[in-house]
Amino acid sequence: MAYERNKPASLLIRGGHVIDPTNRVDAPMDVLLRDGHVAEVAPPNKVRGSAEEKLDARGLIVAPGFIDLHVHLREPGQSYKETIASGTAAAAAGGFTSVCCMPNTTPVIDSQEWVNWVRQPERGAVVNVLPVAAATHASKGAVLTDFRGLQRAGAVAVTDDGKPILDNDIMRECLRLSGELSFPVVQHAEDTRMTEGCPMNDGPTSFRLGLRGWKAAAEASIVDRDVQFAQQMPNARLHVAHLSVADSLKAVRRGKRSRARVTCEVTPHHFTLTDEAAGGYDANAKMNPPLRSAADIESIVVALGDGTVDAIATDHAPHACHEKLVEFERAAFGIIGLETALGLAITKLHREYKIPLTRIVELFTSGPARVFDLRGRGALTRGNHADVTIFDPKKRWTFDVSKSRSLARNSPFDGWQLTGKVVATVVGGRLVYRE
Amino acid sequence: MNKVARGSLLGIEDLDAPEILKILQAARRMNPQKPKPLLRGKRVVLLFYEPSTRTRSSFEIAAKSMGAMTTLVQSSGSSIEKGESLLDTGYTLRAVGADVIVVRHPLAGAPRLMAEHLDIPVVNAGDGMHEHPSQALLDAYTILKHKKTLKGLRVAIVGDIFHSRVARSACHLLSKFGSKVTLCGPAELVPEVAATLAPGVSVTRHIEEALRGADVITLLRVQKERLAGLKLRLEEYVARYQMTAHRLKMAKRDAIVMHPGPIIRGLELTGEVADGPQSVIVEEVHNGVPTRMAILARAAGKVR
Numbered sequence: 001m002a003y004e005r006n007k008p009a010s011l012l013i014r015g016g017h018v019i020d021p022t023n024r025v026d027a028p029m030d031v032l033l034r035d036g037h038v039a040e041v042a043p044p045n046k047v048r049g050s051a052e053e054k055l056d057a058r059g060l061i062v063a064p065g066f067i068d069l070h071v072h073l074r075e076p077g078q079s080y081k082e083t084i085a086s087g088t089a090a091a092a093a094g095g096f097t098s099v100c101c102m103p104n105t106t107p108v109i110d111s112q113e114w115v116n117w118v119r120q121p122e123r124g125a126v127v128n129v130l131p132v133a134a135a136t137h138a139s140k141g142a143v144l145t146d147f148r149g150l151q152r153a154g155a156v157a158v159t160d161d162g163k164p165i166l167d168n169d170i171m172r173e174c175l176r177l178s179g180e181l182s183f184p185v186v187q188h189a190e191d192t193r194m195t196e197g198c199p200m201n202d203g204p205t206s207f208r209l210g211l212r213g214w215k216a217a218a219e220a221s222i223v224d225r226d227v228q229f230a231q232q233m234p235n236a237r238l239h240v241a242h243l244s245v246a247d248s249l250k251a252v253r254r255g256k257r258s259r260a261r262v263t264c265e266v267t268p269h270h271f272t273l274t275d276e277a278a279g280g281y282d283a284n285a286k287m288n289p290p291l292r293s294a295a296d297i298e299s300i301v302v303a304l305g306d307g308t309v310d311a312i313a314t315d316h317a318p319h320a321c322h323e324k325l326v327e328f329e330r331a332a333f334g335i336i337g338l339e340t341a342l343g344l345a346i347t348k349l350h351r352e353y354k355i356p357l358t359r360i361v362e363l364f365t366s367g368p369a370r371v372f373d374l375r376g377r378g379a380l381t382r383g384n385h386a387d388v389t390i391f392d393p394k395k396r397w398t399f400d401v402s403k404s405r406s407l408a409r410n411s412p413f414d415g416w417q418l419t420g421k422v423v424a425t426v427v428g429g430r431l432v433y434r435e
Numbered sequence: 436m437n438k439v440a441r442g443s444l445l446g447i448e449d450l451d452a453p454e455i456l457k458i459l460q461a462a463r464r465m466n467p468q469k470p471k472p473l474l475r476g477k478r479v480v481l482l483f484y485e486p487s488t489r490t491r492s493s494f495e496i497a498a499k500s501m502g503a504m505t506t507l508v509q510s511s512g513s514s515i516e517k518g519e520s521l522l523d524t525g526y527t528l529r530a531v532g533a534d535v536i537v538v539r540h541p542l543a544g545a546p547r548l549m550a551e552h553l554d555i556p557v558v559n560a561g562d563g564m565h566e567h568p569s570q571a572l573l574d575a576y577t578i579l580k581h582k583k584t585l586k587g588l589r590v591a592i593v594g595d596i597f598h599s600r601v602a603r604s605a606c607h608l609l610s611k612f613g614s615k616v617t618l619c620g621p622a623e624l625v626p627e628v629a630a631t632l633a634p635g636v637s638v639t640r641h642i643e644e645a646l647r648g649a650d651v652i653t654l655l656r657v658q659k660e661r662l663a664g665l666k667l668r669l670e671e672y673v674a675r676y677q678m679t680a681h682r683l684k685m686a687k688r689d690a691i692v693m694h695p696g697p698i699i700r701g702l703e704l705t706g707e708v709a710d711g712p713q714s715v716i717v718e719e720v721h722n723g724v725p726t727r728m729a730i731l732a733r734a735a736g737k738v739r
Contacts, residue, residue: 204631208448210543210564210600281544325552326520327542329563 010034016057021362022379033386033429063361065097065387067368070313077106082318085124089405092433094338095422097387098128104162110134110145112153126432130156156372159186179235186239189222199329201275201290220247227255240264242315244289246299263371265313268344283324283331284412311368318408336406340413346420386429395421442556442734446566447607461729461738473737474503480533484510484540493723525549535734556734571604573726585612591645594655595624601695606632619645623665646685653693654703678704691715
C-alpha cells in the first residue's frame with residue numbers, strides 16, 4: 001500500500017538489525033532519519049535525538065534503500081504497459097527506493113527535455129527515478145547524443161538498451177566520453193547479426209521446441225570487445241547490463257583484473273531459471289537476453305559471491321497481456337521483476353547457495369550505487385538520503401501476480417513460494433510502502 | 436498453463452507408448468473405402484497458415500469420409516490477413532461451431548497456444564520446426580505394415596534434421612518404442628544437440644555408418660536455398676548424402692525407404708531409389724488417410 005505523502009520531519013527505526021556494507025555495520029542498531037537525511041545510526045536505545053514517528057523493526061533487517069540499475073517504466077509513450085507511477089509503486093513494494101529507468105520509450109529518452117519530463121513530480125513517482133538516457137539519437141546507433149547535457153539534466157548513465165551499440169567507432173567514442181565525464185555507458189551486449197529470429201537460448205530445449213537458438217557467443221563477443229576497448233581507455237566507464245553467460249563473466253573478470261573500470265549486473269531470473277522454463281512455449285520465460293543453461297547459473301552464482309558482479313538489477317520489463325498471449329516467436333521479450341527480486345535473491349542465493357546476507361544487501365545497495373556514482377545513496381552514512389529498506393529475511397510468502405502493483409502481469413514466478421519479504425520502504429524519510 | 440481438451444494431438448512427445456498404440460490400432464481398423472460415420476454432425480475446421488497438399492487433403496478426406504462437415508480457413512483471404520491474432524481466430528472458429536480444429540502453422544508452439552485457450556480439441560498438422568505428429572503416426576503405421584515391431588529397429592534419418600518437424604516427431608515416436616535412430620547429415624543440418632532429443636537417438640556425419648544394418652531409411656527434403664545460406668555446395672551434399680541404389684545396398688536387404696515428401700529427385704535421392712522396390716513413399720501418402728481418420732475419431736472421443 002502506498003502511504004500518504006506526508007513527510008515526517010523525523011522517523012526512528014527501532015530494534016532492527018542493520019546491515020550497511022559500506023560502513024561495515026552488521027549489528028542491532030537504531031536508525032534516526034531527520035529532514036530527509038540519515039541523522040544517526042547507534043546501538044539499541046543509544047540514539048540521542050528524538051523522533052516524531054517510530055517504526056518497530058524488531059526481528060527485521062534494516063538496510064540502505066535498494067537501488068535497481070535497470071527498469072523499464074515505459075513512459076513516455078507506452079503507458080498501456082506501465083506508468084512511472086505504477087512502476088515505482090511496484091518498486092516500493094519490492095524494497096527499491098531508487099530505480100534507473102531505461103530510455104527505450106516512445107519517443108526515446110535522448111534529450112534533456114525528456115530527461116526532465118521523466119523526473120517531473122507530475123509523473124507520480126513514489127520512489128527516486130534516475131533516468132538513463134539514450135547513447136545515440138533515437139537509439140539508432142549512429143549519432144551520439146549530448147552526453148554532457150544529459151548528465152547535467154540528471155541522467156545517471158547512457159545506453160541504447162534493447163539494442164546494442166554495435167559499431168566499433170561509436171562504442172569507442174561513447175567510452176572515451178564516459179571517461180571524460182565520468183558518465184557510465186551501459187551496454188546491452190547482443191550481436192544482433194547472430195540473434196535474428198532466435199527467441200531463446202541455444203541448447204537441447206530450443207532444439208526440442210524447434211526454435212532457433214540464441215548463442216552465448218552473441219553476448220560474450222560484444223562483452224569481450226567492449227572490455228578490450230575499456231582497457232585501452234583508462235578512465236572509460238563500461239557497465240554491462242543483464243549479463244547471462246559464463247564467457248561474459250570471464251571477460252568482465254579480465255577487465256577488472258586489469259583495473260579497467262568495468263562493472264556488470266545480473267537479473268534474478270538469470271540466476272533462478274534455466275531455458276527449460278520455456279519448455280512449454282511459456283512466453284513468460286522469454287526474455288532478452290534469454291534464460292540460459294544450468295552451467296551458466298553456476299558461473300553467475302560464483303561471480304555474485306566473489307565480487308565479479310556489482311549489482312542485482314531486475315530488468316523489470318512490463319508488457320500488456322496481448323503482447324505475450326501470442327505465438328512464442330512473436331511474443332515480447334521480458335518479465336516484471338521488482339516485487340520478486342529480494343525474495344528470489346534470498347531463496348536462491350542465500351538459502352540455496354549460502355551467499356551471506358551482507359553480500360546480498362551489498363548487491364542491492366552499495367554495489368549499484370558505486371556503478372552509477374549515486375552520491376548519498378546505497379549506505380546509511382550520516383547525511384545521506386533517508387532511503388531505507390526494511391525486510392524480513394525469514395518470512396515465507398507466495399507471489400500472486402494478480403496482486404502486483406505493476407500494470408503488467410508477465411511474470412514466470414506467479415504462485416512461487418519465496419523466503420524473504422520487504423516489510424517497509426522509506427524514501428527521503430517518508431514511508432512509501434508498509435506491508 | 437491451462438488444460439488442453441481431451442483428444443487434442445499437439446505432439447508425439449506428449450504421448451506415451453500405449454496411447455500411440457491405441458491410435459495405430461484405430462488406424463488399422465479404419466477402412467477408407469467403407470468408412471463408419473464416426474464424425475456425423477461434427478464440424479472440423481482446417482486452419483492452414485502454410486501451404487500444404489498431402490496433409491490438408493488427407494485430413495479433409497478423412498474428416499469428410501466419416502461424415503464431418505469441413506471448412507478450410509487459410510491465412511490469405513481471411514481476417515488473419517487483417518492482423519487478427521491466433522487466439523482471436525481460434526475464438527471465432529469456436530464461436531461459429533467448430534468441434535475440432537486442425538491447424539498447420541509456420542511458428543512452433545502455435546497449436547499448443549490454441550489448445551491451451553480453447554475448450555475443443557486441437558490437432559497439430561505441423562508447427563514450424565517443432566512437430567508433425569500425424570506424419571510420425573502414419574510413418575509408424577507404414578513401418579508396421581512391413582516390420583513386425585518397432586522395438587530394436589534400426590532407423591536412419593538422412594537430410595535436413597534441424598529444420599524438420601517430421602524428424603523431431605519421428606525421433607520421439609521411435610524412441611518410445613525402443614528403436615535405434617541414427618540422424619545423418621552435415622553439421623549445419625544435423626547439429627550434435629539433436630542427439631539429446633530422445634533416448635536411443637544418435638548423430639553421425641557418415642552415411643555408411645547410418646545405413647549399416649538399417650531396417651528403415653527416412654530421407655528428408657533438402658532445400659537448395661538453405662544449403663546456399665549455409666555455404667554448402669549442392670554437389671557436395673549430393674556426393675556425400677544422396678541415397679543411390681549403390682548406397683542402399685549397405686542397409687539390410689529388406690530395408691524400406693521412406694520420405695515425407697515432397698521429394699526432389701536427383702537431390703536427396705535418385706529417381707531409381709524413389710521408384711525402386713524398397714520405396715514405400717507412395718504408400719506413406721496412402722496411409723495418411725486411415726491414420727488421420729483415427730486421429731480425428733480420437734479427437735471426437737470415438738477412440739477409447
